[in-house]
Amino acid sequence: MGSITFSHVYKHYKGESRPAVNDFHLSIEEGEFLVLVGPSGCGKSTTLRMLAGLEEITEGDLYIDEKFVNYVSPKDRDIAMVFQNYALYPNLTVYENIALGLKLRKTAKHEIELRVNRVAKILEISHLLERKPSQLSGGQKQRVALGRAIAREPQVFLMDEPLSNLDAKLRAQTRAEIIKLQSDLKRTMVYVTHDQVEAMTMGTRIVVMKDGVIQQVAPPRQLYDEPANLFVAGFIGSPQMNFLEGSLVREEGSYYFLNKRLKLLVPERYYRHFTAKPGSLRNCVMGVRPEHVQLKREEQGMQEDAFSRCLVEMTEVTGADSYVYVKVGEKTVIGRTEPETVYEKEEKLVIGFNMNKVHFFDEETGVSLAAGGTEA
Numbered sequence: 001m002g003s004i005t006f007s008h009v010y011k012h013y014k015g016e017s018r019p020a021v022n023d024f025h026l027s028i029e030e031g032e033f034l035v036l037v038g039p040s041g042c043g044k045s046t047t048l049r050m051l052a053g054l055e056e057i058t059e060g061d062l063y064i065d066e067k068f069v070n071y072v073s074p075k076d077r078d079i080a081m082v083f084q085n086y087a088l089y090p091n092l093t094v095y096e097n098i099a100l101g102l103k104l105r106k107t108a109k110h111e112i113e114l115r116v117n118r119v120a121k122i123l124e125i126s127h128l129l130e131r132k133p134s135q136l137s138g139g140q141k142q143r144v145a146l147g148r149a150i151a152r153e154p155q156v157f158l159m160d161e162p163l164s165n166l167d168a169k170l171r172a173q174t175r176a177e178i179i180k181l182q183s184d185l186k187r188t189m190v191y192v193t194h195d196q197v198e199a200m201t202m203g204t205r206i207v208v209m210k211d212g213v214i215q216q217v218a219p220p221r222q223l224y225d226e227p228a229n230l231f232v233a234g235f236i237g238s239p240q241m242n243f244l245e246g247s248l249v250r251e252e253g254s255y256y257f258l259n260k261r262l263k264l265l266v267p268e269r270y271y272r273h274f275t276a277k278p279g280s281l282r283n284c285v286m287g288v289r290p291e292h293v294q295l296k297r298e299e300q301g302m303q304e305d306a307f308s309r310c311l312v313e314m315t316e317v318t319g320a321d322s323y324v325y326v327k328v329g330e331k332t333v334i335g336r337t338e339p340e341t342v343y344e345k346e347e348k349l350v351i352g353f354n355m356n357k358v359h360f361f362d363e364e365t366g367v368s369l370a371a372g373g374t375e376a
Contacts, residue, residue, distance in 0.1 A: 002065065002155040002188035004028040004051065009060035011046050011212075020046045022212040024060070028190065033182050035191045035203030038235070043212035044192045045160055051190060052081050052158050064156065080149035081158040084165065086141045088133040094120075095129040098147045105152075119147040122181070139170045146178070150185070157182075157189045163198065175202060196236050200224070208232050230366035233287050233359060239323055241287045242333045245363060248274060248281040257286050257360075261329040262308050267356055273370045274360075284369065287359040293335030294352035295324055295343070307352035312343045326351060 004027070011021040021043040028034050036044035049055040050062065053074035062069050069077055080101075088097050095116055102112045120126040123143045133141055142162060149157055159178075163171045179202055182189045193199055199206050200220045208215045208223065208231075216228040227233035233241045246259030248266065255266040255274060264286075274281055294307075310326040310333070322339045325332055328351060335351065343349065360369040 002030040003063075004156065004188065004190070005061075005063040005066075006047075006051075007061040007063070009047075009050065009062060010058045011043070011050060011055060012058040019058070019212050021050070024212075024214060026207065026214065026217065028188060030188055031186050033179075033189045033191065033202060033204045035193060035199045035206045036209060037193055037196055037199035037206055038209035038215075040194060041211075042209040044194075044207075044209050046212075047209075048081075048158055048160055048190060048192050051156075052079060053077055077156075078154050079156040079158055080152045080154040081160065082145050082149050082162045084161045086133075086145040086165075088141060088144060090133050093130050093132060094125065094136070094144050094147075097133070097144055098151050101148060101152050115151045115153070116147075119151045122150070122184075123147050123177070138166050139174060142166065142174055143177075146181070150181070155187060157187055159189065159191045161193055162191075163193075164195075171198075178202065197238065200236070208235060210235075226368075226370070227287075227359065228368055230285060230287070230361050233361070233368075237289060239290055239334050241289050241359070242293065244286045244288070244328075244331060244333075246284065246286060248284055248360065257284075257358075261331075264353060264355060269356075270360065270370070283363040285361045285363050287361060288333075288353050288357065290323060290334045290336040292354040292357040293333060294354065295326065295335045295337055296350050296352070297347075298350060307350050310349050310351040312345055312347045312349060314345060315343060 006024050006026045009021060009024040010019050012019050024047055036047060038044050046055060050057050053069070053072065057070050064077060089100070092100065098116045098119060099112045102115060116129070117126070120129055123146060125140065125143050125147065128136065128140060133144070136144065145162070163174055166174060175198060191202060203220060205217060205219055206223055207217050210231050216223060216232045218226070223232065223236050227236065230243070234243070244259065244262065246257050246262065249256050249258045255271060257264040257266055308328060310328045313325040313327055313332060316323040316325070317339055320339065322337045322341065324335050324337055324343055326335065326349060333351065361367065362369060
């Protein structure tokens with residue numbers, strides 16, 4: 001119970017030139033924790049609301065447990081939704097807020113009491129049951145909203161940016177609680193967020209969206225290590241991936257990434273991708289994550305044919321790591337370093353790249369030269 005299938009779903013709003021959701025085609029397995037992530041306006045919340053029945057589907061089919069539900073009302077879809085603003089009734093106690101959905105379904109009184117107390121114990125809010133929402137902190141309100149959804153025991157949980165109103169510490173704590181809850185309940189969960197850290201730490205699979213279109217569907221590690229295109233590569237990861245424009249040139253049987261400042265020998269493992277897409281080599285983009293940038297005061301220890309000169313612009317210390325922003329010609333590149341290593345502004349350094357970890361993209365289409373398509 002709890003499988004979901006979107007079959008080429010579109011959402012058009014009147015007066016808009018392009019669809020808010022464009023050919024959304026995806027199967028979600030029973031018990032899966034799926035995260036929809038992307039910038040504001042990418043269509044992720046609209047997709048969730050179509051699944052909830054709060055938005056009509058313009059075109060395409062939606063199935064829950066293989067049942068066609070395009071025209072099934074929200075109350076009959078066996079789903080529960082947690083909203084960004086909690087949506088608690090201020091005049092009701094915590095107990096009454098959690099129990100409300102059960103009362104509307106005419107659940108027996110003793111069953112309501114049993115479920116509410118069980119949920120309150122799981123979420124550690126038993127001591128709050130007689131309080132009103134105005135007497136609760138943001139984190140406590142969020143737990144009550146979660147409790148109301150859990151008490152209904154639906155097959156599918158939908159969450160629309162539920163942690164965005166919490167401070168950083170509470171957000172991390174509640175994130176861990178939701179992951180544990182989903183694991184314990186073993187129910188399907190579809191979670192919407194614009195925060196790629198939330199997406200990477202919570203989802204068993206992640207759907208990255210842009211302009212209503214799915215860009216890539218994959219487990220978190222695969223998204224990070226094998227981005228399908230420039231957008232995914234830049235959106236996933238903090239700080240984001242560095243991008244350097246240039247071309248791939250073949251000389252005496254070897255490939256080099258070449259631009260005005262760099263001539264970098266490319267490892268042989270990439271070559272099979274290049275021969276399959278020769279038209280993409282003249283104008284391409286090399287992507288490299290900050291942890292794969294090497295910064296030193298001398299050339300010693302640098303990978304052969306993979307270094308250049310640079311100038312320090314600034315250093316950002318985050319605690320466990322430091323991020324050094326350096327200028328390579330007119331381009332700023334971010335490298336991750338140990339916090340004990342201190343570089344001064346305008347200090348001259350040698351920059352190198354772990355060429356076994358770089359990515360290459362077609363500059364015109366943005367598609368990875370190694371992309372094998374998205375997983376759905």
